[in-house]
Amino acid sequence: MSAVGPTSAKGAAPPHPAAPRPPSPDGRRTGGADGYNFAYLDEQTKRMIRRAILKAIAIPGYQVPFASREMPMPYGWGTGGVQITASILGPDDILKVIDQGSDDTTNAVSIRRFFEKTAGIATTTRTREATIIQTRHRIPEEPLADDQVLVYQVPTPEPLRFLEPRETETRKMHALEEYGLMHVKLYEDIARHGHIATTYDYPVKVDGRYLTAPSPTPKFDNPKMHMSPALQLFGAGREKRIYAIAPFTRVVSLDFEDHPFEVNRFERPCALCGADNVYLDEVVLDNSGGRMFVCSDTDFCQERRAAGHAGEMLARAPSFVAGQR
Amino acid sequence: MVEEDLPLLSVVGLTKFYGRRVGCIDVAFDLHPGEVMAVVGESGSGKSTLLSLLSTQLEPTAGSIRYRMRDGVMRDVFALTEAERRFLMRTDWGFVHQDPALGLRMAVSAGANVGERLMAVGARHYGRIRGEALSWLERVEIETDRIDDPPRAFSGGMRQRLQIARNLVTGPRLVFMDEPTGGLDVSVQARLLDLLRTLAADLDLSVVIVTHDLAVARILSHRIMVMRQGRVIETGLTDQVLDDPHEPYTQLLVSSILQV
Ligand SMILES: [Zn+2]
Numbered sequence: 001m002s003a004v005g006p007t008s009a010k011g012a013a014p015p016h017p018a019a020p021r022p023p024s025p026d027g028r029r030t031g032g033a034d035g036y037n038f039a040y041l042d043e044q045t046k047r048m049i050r051r052a053i054l055k056a057i058a059i060p061g062y063q064v065p066f067a068s069r070e071m072p073m074p075y076g077w078g079t080g081g082v083q084i085t086a087s088i089l090g091p092d093d094i095l096k097v098i099d100q101g102s103d104d105t106t107n108a109v110s111i112r113r114f115f116e117k118t119a120g121i122a123t124t125t126r127t128r129e130a131t132i133i134q135t136r137h138r139i140p141e142e143p144l145a146d147d148q149v150l151v152y153q154v155p156t157p158e159p160l161r162f163l164e165p166r167e168t169e170t171r172k173m174h175a176l177e178e179y180g181l182m183h184v185k186l187y188e189d190i191a192r193h194g195h196i197a198t199t200y201d202y203p204v205k206v207d208g209r210y211l212t213a214p215s216p217t218p219k220f221d222n223p224k225m226h227m228s229p230a231l232q233l234f235g236a237g238r239e240k241r242i243y244a245i246a247p248f249t250r251v252v253s254l255d256f257e258d259h260p261f262e263v264n265r266f267e268r269p270c271a272l273c274g275a276d277n278v279y280l281d282e283v284v285l286d287n288s289g290g291r292m293f294v295c296s297d298t299d300f301c302q303e304r305r306a307a308g309h310a311g312e313m314l315a316r317a318p319s320f321v322a323g324q325r
Numbered sequence: 326m327v328e329e330d331l332p333l334l335s336v337v338g339l340t341k342f343y344g345r346r347v348g349c350i351d352v353a354f355d356l357h358p359g360e361v362m363a364v365v366g367e368s369g370s371g372k373s374t375l376l377s378l379l380s381t382q383l384e385p386t387a388g389s390i391r392y393r394m395r396d397g398v399m400r401d402v403f404a405l406t407e408a409e410r411r412f413l414m415r416t417d418w419g420f421v422h423q424d425p426a427l428g429l430r431m432a433v434s435a436g437a438n439v440g441e442r443l444m445a446v447g448a449r450h451y452g453r454i455r456g457e458a459l460s461w462l463e464r465v466e467i468e469t470d471r472i473d474d475p476p477r478a479f480s481g482g483m484r485q486r487l488q489i490a491r492n493l494v495t496g497p498r499l500v501f502m503d504e505p506t507g508g509l510d511v512s513v514q515a516r517l518l519d520l521l522r523t524l525a526a527d528l529d530l531s532v533v534i535v536t537h538d539l540a541v542a543r544i545l546s547h548r549i550m551v552m553r554q555g556r557v558i559e560t561g562l563t564d565q566v567l568d569d570p571h572e573p574y575t576q577l578l579v580s581s582i583l584q585v
Contacts, residue, residue, distance in 0.1 A: 163430065163433070176407065178411065180446070183449070184440070184444060187440055187451065190451055191455075191472075256449055256451040257449050259451050
């Protein structure tokens with residue numbers, strides 16, 4: 001991981017944002033495309049974001065405000081995550097971008113291309129090869145290592161917002177650790193559905209202190225956040241917040257004594273690679289009700305098939321599901 | 326001295342100015358456990374300012390409010406930390422608003438409205454929280470099969486009763502009420518007053534109730550404080566003050582010439 005960008009690592013002064021781009025002081029290229037600073041953002045902005053990230057790591061789960069910048073893409077595309085990635089990216093980093101577990105959606109492909117173009121860095125679809133993984137919705141199935149950073153794109157960073165619209169009040173609740181309201185939401189779930197029906201963005205308490213939104217990841221992934229060796233960074237562009245979970249930090253999903261937290265269970269293994277205990281997506285095959293359940297993590301599924309694992313429908317799955325490999 | 330003889334709340338020289346405008350001036354009283362005190366007056370008399378000060382929603386310009394905490398120690402409520410004050414307000418104190426929308430979460434179920442204070446102090450057993458909510462709904466005469474309905478779907482009187490249950494679930498010793506029967510039909514008012522009187526007596530609650538309605542004061546309160554232009558002009562046992570008012574202004578109020 002290169003958590004600090006190339007210029008500030010050498011302690012050089014940032015170029016003025018409006019000034020013409022000077023040659024890089026250490027001789028390395030400053031970008032993959034003319035007209036952009038390395039990874040698009042100017043150095044001053046990156047330093048501001050890095051300061052927010054350092055503060056966020058120091059207070060795990062605490063939402064740090066930052067001056068979110070306009071990015072050349074809509075907010076729905078994860079500009080908060082993109083700004084974090086741009087700020088921590090170094091020339092030797094290898095970037096993976098996933099959306100709903102897949103490397104191949106328009107969103108994932110666009111963000112990958114954006115950094116290939118503006119930073120000239122290498123990208124990958126392989127979880128194991130990546131030094132930085134930017135994600136929307138999923139944590140890879142492959143356990144992460146201590147030299148990896150997971151960057152989440154977050155639409156709604158405030159877990160209390162559902163019941164308390166006032167920002168001044170939610171800030172006070174965090175400051176005084178008044179989190180009863182979150183259990184009101186879980187109570188409502190059980191009263192309505194007989195169980196805690198929240199399956200995405202399931203609230204967690206980080207390091208025994210801050211109530212935190214995992215972003216729209218399925219609760220299936222919550223246990224992976226707990227004591228993860230990888231650094232986890234969360235960026236909300238529109239809401240201008242950054243928060244973090246430092247490596248090896250306790251992450252506990254909220255629950256009731258008589259309704260304990262449970263991960264989603266799947267009745268069958270992946271139809272393509274036969275993996276158990278992974279998060280599956282339902283794929284509709286035809287108009288007559290044909291469907292199959294396959295790994296949402298496409299890289300994980302492909303690696304398993306390459307290693308010889310086969311699910312019950314691998315041989316007859318259409319290529320739009322099974323891919324070209 | 327036995328505990329009963331000691332005041333729960335002790336107010337001295339309480340004064341509030343809004344710039345040069347008078348909110349209230351030099352208000353002093355003691356409130357004892359189980360005592361219900363009504364503060365009456367017209368709008369602009371300072372009674373609402375007083376209630377906001379007592380419930381720490383406003384800071385006074387001068388004077389002090391001391392409260393006997395559960396450990397028996399008198400504390401200046403404005404010297405408490407914000408965390409202590411907020412904890413006090415959702416455990417040992419209650420506040421019943423005239424507008425139930427200010428005191429309830431209108432979009433969450435009645436059960437969660439009642440259970441919220443319990444969850445705020447660490448209750449983490451759904452079944453027991455729901456059991457408490459059910460018994461409180463019963464106690465305030467709300468059909469228990471409405472437990473999963475939001476107050477949005479309730480009548481005005483039911484909303485007020487739910488607000489009361491939500492406040493009382495943690496066993497507070499002091500409850501502030503701001504025109505709790507205001508805006509309700511006469512028959513609904515009568516039922517609510519009856520319920521409030523029973524609960525206050527059964528639970529030995531201390532209550533400060535602000536009202537412009539002397540009938541409400543007569544039914545609920547032991548003691549009454551008449552305010553005018555920010556000052557307390559007459560105070561005493563409710564029946565004595567209402568039956569034999571000394572101040573000419575109180576006489577006018579009682580003769581209902583000034584009643585709104
Ligand atoms: Zn698979």
